Amino acid sequence: MDEPINAEARYPAKYWHFLEDGRIQCDLCPRDCKLHEGQRGACFVRGRSGNAMVLTTYGRSSGFCIDPIEKKPLNHFYPGSSVLSFGTAGCNLACKFCQNWDISKSRSFDKLAAQAAPEEIADVAAALGCKSIAFTYNDPVIFAEYAMDVADACHAKGIKAVAVTAGYIHADPRREFFARMDAANIDLKAFTEEFYVKQTGAHLQPVLDTLKYLKQETEVWFELTTLLIPKLNDSASEVEAMCTWIVRELGSDVPLHFSAFHPDYKMTATPSTPVSTLIQARQIALDAGLHYVYTGNVHYREGDTTFCPSCGSEIIVRDWYEIEHYHLNEHGCCSQCGEQIAGNFEHFSGSFGLNRIPVDIHSRIRSRSQSQANNDVQHKSLISS
Numbered sequence: 001m002d003e004p005i006n007a008e009a010r011y012p013a014k015y016w017h018f019l020e021d022g023r024i025q026c027d028l029c030p031r032d033c034k035l036h037e038g039q040r041g042a043c044f045v046r047g048r049s050g051n052a053m054v055l056t057t058y059g060r061s062s063g064f065c066i067d068p069i070e071k072k073p074l075n076h077f078y079p080g081s082s083v084l085s086f087g088t089a090g091c092n093l094a095c096k097f098c099q100n101w102d103i104s105k106s107r108s109f110d111k112l113a114a115q116a117a118p119e120e121i122a123d124v125a126a127a128l129g130c131k132s133i134a135f136t137y138n139d140p141v142i143f144a145e146y147a148m149d150v151a152d153a154c155h156a157k158g159i160k161a162v163a164v165t166a167g168y169i170h171a172d173p174r175r176e177f178f179a180r181m182d183a184a185n186i187d188l189k190a191f192t193e194e195f196y197v198k199q200t201g202a203h204l205q206p207v208l209d210t211l212k213y214l215k216q217e218t219e220v221w222f223e224l225t226t227l228l229i230p231k232l233n234d235s236a237s238e239v240e241a242m243c244t245w246i247v248r249e250l251g252s253d254v255p256l257h258f259s260a261f262h263p264d265y266k267m268t269a270t271p272s273t274p275v276s277t278l279i280q281a282r283q284i285a286l287d288a289g290l291h292y293v294y295t296g297n298v299h300y301r302e303g304d305t306t307f308c309p310s311c312g313s314e315i316i317v318r319d320w321y322e323i324e325h326y327h328l329n330e331h332g333c334c335s336q337c338g339e340q341i342a343g344n345f346e347h348f349s350g351s352f353g354l355n356r357i358p359v360d361i362h363s364r365i366r367s368r369s370q371s372q373a374n375n376d377v378q379h380k381s382l383i384s385s
Contacts, residue, residue: 066357073259076255121154168206308339
């Protein structure tokens with residue numbers, strides 16, 4: 001049963017307007033939810049309270065974890081680095097195949113035990129030595145205000161911001177949201193309108209618009225992920241059409257990740273994606289002209305590895321998320337031929353690897369607060385003496 005919008009959860013939201021019939025319309029994403037008093041949008045976390053839209057998950061998270069950046073997946077954004085990841089609850093899509101459904105489809109906030117202000121999150125990320133912070137597990141578009149504030153706080157400490165999103169967002173909030181992001185992985189779920197409508201309850205074109213916007217009007221580094229589901233979006237013709245569009249509209253240097261489906265949520269009767277399907281899709285993408293094509297959710301070293309598009313040598317050899325060999329200089333140039341590899345790179349100091357480390361952010365915040373209090377006491381003692 002849906003929770004009521006309580007006073008503690010009423011953070012003022014952006015992106016809405018009044019309608020002539022007295023309802024208010026959310027202008028964040030193409031769902032355009034129209035709400036009476038007390039109603040929530042399809043995402044569940046944005047709702048009407050009085051004569052305003054509120055965000056009910058500001059400052060509340062389903063948990064924090066340090067991941068390898070390759071897990072987002074981002075293979076060309078400071079490879080080998082660690083990222084502090086977190087999400088909230090809810091989603092503005094209704095994917096029948098959701099593999100984080102316990103979070104994204106949650107209609108109760110009992111999971112949102114980890115509460116933290118943006119500055120506190122930035123402090124913890126810095127203390128843990130994370131290169132970046134990722135808004136993930138559920139779509140950050142629906143908690144845009146919180147994500148943008150966290151990104152600002154992280155930028156003040158030299159920490160990058162990463163959005164893992166389906167890209168289902170209107171043009172005005174899209175500009176403000178991605179202006180705060182350094183990198184993104186966009187989930188291009190399929191390349192047909194039929195799939196988007198029937199399997200996600202959304203539409204394809206707004207996602208394509210987001211991708212073209214990122215390419216043409218921003219400096220955001222972005223990579224694409226497509227979950228291939230047997231008999232729904234894995235045909236050779238659809239994969240070829242998608243890759244042809246990517247090359248034409250986004251260029252050959254956008255990395256594309258084909259990921260394997262496993263039965264989950266409302267598709268428990270659908271079989272897992274065969275490795276052969278991913279290998280075939282990867283070859284189709286390479287033949288279409290894409291330079292960097294990867295496979296995910298399966299153990300296939302060639303599909304984990306980055307190859308130089310000029311000389312063909314292995315420049316980042318991965319086994320799952322572990323980087324075994326790295327042959328780029330700090331500027332991202334191939335050590336064999338000098339080709340500039342697309343992405344964001346720096347001096348490689350080792351791989352964070354397969355580690356996934358849960359973070360008790362409450363304990364971290366309390367520890368830092370106590371340490372600061374002790375320092376203040378010592379400082380006062382020195383002054384008085």
